[in-house]
Amino acid sequence: MGNNRPLVAILSGAGISTDSGIPDYRGPKGLWRRDPEAEKLVTYDHYMTDPEIRRRAWVMRRDSQTLRAEPNAAHHAVVRLERAGVPVRVITQNVDGLHQLAGLPKRKVLELHGTAREAVCTRCHRRSGMQEALDRVRAGEEDPPCQDCGGILKSATVMFGQRLDPVVLGDAMAITKASQLFVAVGTSLRVQPAASLAGIAAEHGARLVIVNAEPTPYDDLADEVVREPIGSALPALLDGIAQEAGAGR
Incomplete structure (x- = not known):
């Protein structure tokens, strides 16, 4: 120092x-208390094995305040x-x-x-800006794959189970x-x-x-x-x- x-x-x-x-997660009005099902969207095994969970997770990311916050x-x-x-x-x-x-x-x-500001491929580990992935979701891709290898993309955050x-x-x-x-x-x-x-x-x-x-x-x-x-x-x-x-x- x-x-x-x-x-x-x-x-x-x-x-x-x-x-x-x-919003916080575990407070009196936290996300997990309001919607226990939401926890599945950030649980690694559910995310990797269920395309519907991934689709819902991308909608959640698209609508999240996180990247718009100051x-x-x-x-x-x-x-x-x-x-x-x-x-x-x-x-x-x-x-x-x-x-x-x-x-x-x-x-x-x-x-x-980790960070919600980046997306990462679960296969080749390529990182890219989250906004880039969200632009693809807004353009109609419900579960955008990695543009390098076609692997499953997720936010570069540590999910439950990781x-x-x-x-x-x-x-x-x-x-x-x-x-x-x-x-x-x-x-x-x-x-x-x-x-x-x-x-x-x-x-x-x-x-x-x-x-x-x-x-x-x-x-x-x-x-x-x-x-x-x-x-x-x-x-x-x-x-x-x-x-x-x-x-x-």
Whole structure:
């Protein structure tokens, strides 16, 4: 890191993006609670074996707010902290790319669950822009195959039943263990292995702050639990850290 300043690791979940119009999955009004069948659309085995599931999944992607969403105050607060010279790394469970869209360098964002902004072929692994695939869906292709090999296309996200990328997970573990401050924001901390990072951070001596609307299994380990709305609570927290860093120069 070079400047001996404490490393801030931020684990972000769906709750950081709800102000951008992207619904969460497990909250009181989350997608899985409203439509349990929707979970099949992002389950690898169902997706690979059932053309009807794939057709419905492409309709869901076409109609999704994810690629139309803009970063909100919480995303911008993370960027301000980074630009204040504080070493920041974001480990995100989100696939919306909003941290990068807000201006955080790509190399400082670890996407545990991949990205919805790209499509990937399940056979030859070619990646392409998601908009390119969605344009084909809008033009009438209900289940667009890979244009290189004809394989099944999916979003470049980690579906249920798929393993996380071991390299990304390993990097996330290393950052977690090295952090002096670990902020878990907008995540239920119920999906493993991402949730375990909060515990690992605390075990390695980091100050653990949890910013989330509902209780999490790791609240008892936290140095601070914030129940205020993320759009105001996270900027207040991170701007305070940035000011302290500026004063300490």
